[in-house]
Amino acid sequence: MNAINPNRFLGNAATRCSFGFPAQRQEERIFVSRRNVDKQGMSEKDFVEATLGASASNSATKVCYYGVQKPSVDTPVQLLLFDYYSDVHYMIHGHVYVKDAPMTKSKIPCGFLEEFSEVVHAFPRARNKNFAVNLRGHGCLVMAGDLEFLRQIELQGRVFPEG
Secondary structure (H helix, E strand, O other), rough: OOOOOOOOOEEOEEOOOOOOOOOEEEEOOEEEEOOOOOHHHHHHHHHHEEEEOOHHHOOEEEEEEEEOEOOOOOOHHHHHHHHHHOOOOEEEEEEEEEOOOOOOOOOOOOOOOOOHHHHHOOOOOOOOOOOOEEEEOOEEEEEEOOHHHHHOOEEEOOOOOOO
């Protein structure tokens, strides 16, 4: 879903090929949509390869990407989640909610690393390879160990403004 403002495209898509598959773990690399791209007509040129790297101070997350296009602002959180959940192989992020999925406690803006802690708190690592979580005031994350789980997800719009 695109926002009302036609100059700003929200959400993130990630893929492993030009057929629009969800984000997929490939060793340490993931292809994500570049920043501010219209998700309705994406092609190969709209994706950026990204990896999780250590920062010079080792106290912050560093995203390495290849090429001149910057990846989506949600990329650091997604890379951390792929690193944390070893059984998750696919990920979808959107700015809609998943019907009947649990909701995080806090409203966290796009790209804030605190989102990682909210998701990890709601879903401990050992128990989950297929799950969806709604990110209060933001959207959703769907994580899957297999593609069949992604086919079962039912998305729904968000009410604005959110309380």
